[in-house]
Amino acid sequence: MKRTFLVVSSLITVTSVASPTVTAVSFEQNRASKIVDIRYSLSDAAIVTVDILTNGVSVGGRNLRNLAGDVNTEVAAGVRRVPWGPWEGWSEGPAKTEISAKVTAWPLWNPPDYLVVDLVEPYGHAYYPDEDYLPGGILSNKMNRSYVLVMRRIHAKGVTWTMGSVSEDQRQDDETTHLVTLDRNYYIGIFEVTQSQWNLVKGNNPSEYKGEGYSMHPVEQVSYQAIRNKDSETQNFWPNDPGQDSFLYKLREKTGIVNFDLPGEAQWEFASRAGYGEGFWG
Numbered sequence: 001m002k003r004t005f006l007v008v009s010s011l012i013t014v015t016s017v018a019s020p021t022v023t024a025v026s027f028e029q030n031r032a033s034k035i036v037d038i039r040y041s042l043s044d045a046a047i048v049t050v051d052i053l054t055n056g057v058s059v060g061g062r063n064l065r066n067l068a069g070d071v072n073t074e075v076a077a078g079v080r081r082v083p084w085g086p087w088e089g090w091s092e093g094p095a096k097t098e099i100s101a102k103v104t105a106w107p108l109w110n111p112p113d114y115l116v117v118d119l120v121e122p123y124g125h126a127y128y129p130d131e132d133y134l135p136g137g138i139l140s141n142k143m144n145r146s147y148v149l150v151m152r153r154i155h156a157k158g159v160t161w162t163m164g165s166v167s168e169d170q171r172q173d174d175e176t177t178h179l180v181t182l183d184r185n186y187y188i189g190i191f192e193v194t195q196s197q198w199n200l201v202k203g204n205n206p207s208e209y210k211g212e213g214y215s216m217h218p219v220e221q222v223s224y225q226a227i228r229n230k231d232s233e234t235q236n237f238w239p240n241d242p243g244q245d246s247f248l249y250k251l252r253e254k255t256g257i258v259n260f261d262l263p264g265e266a267q268w269e270f271a272s273r274a275g276y277g278e279g280f281w282g
Contacts (some may be wrong), residue, residue: 006193006222008251009263010151012185013109020046020077020105027101038082038101046105047127048075049112050082055098061133072126074108104129115187117149119200123256138190145216146196151187154271158183163269180266188263188271192218201250202226222247227262238262 024041038050050071052059063086070080082101106112111127114134118124128134134150135141144150164177198219199205206221207214228236229243238261242248252260263271 006198006219006227006247007189007191007263007268008149008151008193008248008260009186009188009267010115010257010261011259012111012153012187013259014157014184015107015109018044019107019110020044022048022103022105024079025101025103027099034085036084036086038084038103039079040082040101040103041079042075042077042105044077044105046075046107047073047111048080049104049106049127049129049133050084051102051104052084052086053100053102058102061128061130062137064133065135072128111153113153115151115153116144117151117255117257118147119149119197119254120147122254125255125257142216145191145194147200149193149197150190152190153185153187154267155185156182156267156270157185159270161270161273163266180270182266182270186263186267188267195219198222198247201254202247238264 021043022040023043024039026039027036029036040048042048048071050064050067051061052064064084066085067082068084069082071082082103106127112129114128114131116126116128116134118126131138134144136143138144138150158181160179160181162177163180165175166177194216195205195207195210195218196215205219206226207217207219208221209217224230225246227242227247228238229246229249230236236243236246242252242261248260248262252258
């Protein structure tokens with residue numbers, strides 16, 4: 001078995017449907033329960049996110065932990081509702097003047113920058129517009145390396161960049177620089193898949209170094225066969241679907257996200273350069 005660290009990616013499906021619109025946004029707080037009731041009308045199916053503004057300024061994503069209802073997920077067209085409990089997530093309490101809700105509808109083909117995939121609740125996932133909105137942050141939230149996959153959107157579509165090693169004295173035979181243009185944006189995991197995450201998907205832990213204190217360490221001792229299940233009968237190389245006993249097959253089945261796969265070489269290199277695309281990351 002080859003020792004390697006596993007990172008997963010997911011392509012963003014490209015469509016040409018019209019962009020959805022939001023109208024009739026209302027904001028009302030119940031004086032007894034203190035719950036804020038946000039309502040809006042959505043023209044077409046979209047991914048919806050909400051921000052709260054006081055005097056036209058955002059209260060910040062970290063203060064919006066208690067949003068519920070039709071938010072941070074795919075929402076069907078129609079009149080929708082988002083309850084918010086500000087007394088728990090906002091130390092200043094609800095503003096007395098000039099407070100409003102900003103509702104944003106993201107086309108399904110142009111989603112927010114962060115995708116959090118639940119590995120416990122089937123088909124559970126949520127979208128967030130930036131890092132500040134992620135529940136508990138990134139590094140400080142242990143859930144991100146145990147029960148969920150946190151993925152970041154890479155804006156790569158249509159960007160022409162130089163792939164390969166820019167340093168001639170360190171270049172391998174297959175790293176000659178050449179121009180590459182990717183045709184899609186994609187999500188890529190912020191962290192390597194951990195032992196806990198692998199176990200939730202596959203029901204086992206192949207790692208050599210495991211036990212108490214290792215659950216959030218990257219899973220190792222995993223092979224291409226275990227990830228994509230290549231065997232003598234079926235060649236499960238991309239773009240063929242993963243084999244039924246593979247990690248990727250079970251990940252797709254558990255989450256309902258059919259585009260989960262290993263990042264391609266160009267996807268991996270572009271993401272590693274932080275979207276810069278030329279020379280070294282800077």
